[in-house]
Amino acid sequence: GAGVSQSPSNKVTEKGKDVELRCDPISGHTALYWYRQSLGQGLEFLIYFQGNSAPDKSGLPSDRFSAERTGGSVSTLTIQRTQQEDSAVYLCASSSRQGGGSPLHFGNGTRLTVT
Amino acid sequence: KNEVEQSPQNLTAQEGEFITINCSYSVGISALHWLQQHPGGGIVSLFMLSSGKKKHGRLIATINIQEKHSSLHITASHPRDSAVYICAVRSKGGADGLTFGKGTHLIIQP
Numbered sequence: 762g763a764g765v766s767q768s769p770s771n772k773v774t775e776k777g778k779d780v781e782l783r784c785d786p787i788s789g790h791t792a793l794y795w796y797r798q799s800l801g802q803g804l805e806f807l808i809y810f811q812g813n814s815a816p817d818k819s820g821l822p823s824d825r826f827s828a829e830r831t832g833g834s835v836s837t838l839t840i841q842r843t844q845q846e847d848s849a850v851y852l853c854a855s856s857s858r859q860g861g862g863s864p865l866h867f868g869n870g871t872r873l874t875v876t
Numbered sequence: 877k878n879e880v881e882q883s884p885q886n887l888t889a890q891e892g893e894f895i896t897i898n899c900s901y902s903v904g905i906s907a908l909h910w911l912q913q914h915p916g917g918g919i920v921s922l923f924m925l926s927s928g929k930k931k932h933g934r935l936i937a938t939i940n941i942q943e944k945h946s947s948l949h950i951t952a953s954h955p956r957d958s959a960v961y962i963c964a965v966r967s968k969g970g971a972d973g974l975t976f977g978k979g980t981h982l983i984i985q986p
Contacts (some may be wrong), residue, residue: 794973804962806973820973852919865909867919 765868782838786855797849843875878903882977895950899963911962
């Protein structure tokens with residue numbers, strides 16, 4: 762596809778359940794970012810992948826959050842034992858190299874609601 | 877940690893007015909992004925700059941590295957420009973993630 766694709770677009774889950782969010786970056790983009798935006802809040806960095814380097818996990822809010830990027834392409838963000846404060850829009854972005862050097866392309870996000 | 881401040885937080889203007897949104901940051905950066913978020917959440921990257929000035933259509937972005945300040949200008953504003961405009965910076969030598977401002981909510985009235 763032409764853009765960054767995220768799935769699902771909406772996810773409602775019960776507190777305590779695990780969820781997986783998926784991101785398909787633009788083909789050939791080596792840099793991939795996960796962000797989240799809580800209601801009424803700004804964007805918050807979660808994790809960054811660049812090629813085969815070790816990911817920058819400095820933004821993950823707790824050890825319930827983890828992310829993988831398989832084969833340098835698709836990424837999955839996993840939230841274990843979800844809590845109500847995890848409710849947010851989770852956004853994925855990719856760029857052709859480190860984000861400081863090229864524009865970011867955002868997906869439409871996954872709206873996660875934890876009940 | 878870089879602190880990113882945007883002003884104003886909210887701005888309502890009439891169609892045709894010249895709009896300026898400001899962004900200041902506290903620590904040296906390698907790049908600054910201006911993003912546009914429309915109602916419904918889609919985010920579009922408008923500009924990525926590390927020095928000087930860039931122009932795209934009616935949008936102009938400038939950055940002053942010495943003053944740690946950037947501005948986004950919209951000329952001949954139009955109701956379709958109504959959106960949240962977000963400034964984001966990548967700190968020099970810091971973690972690779974971006975630090976975001978809280979955004980400026982712009983409404984252009986016809």
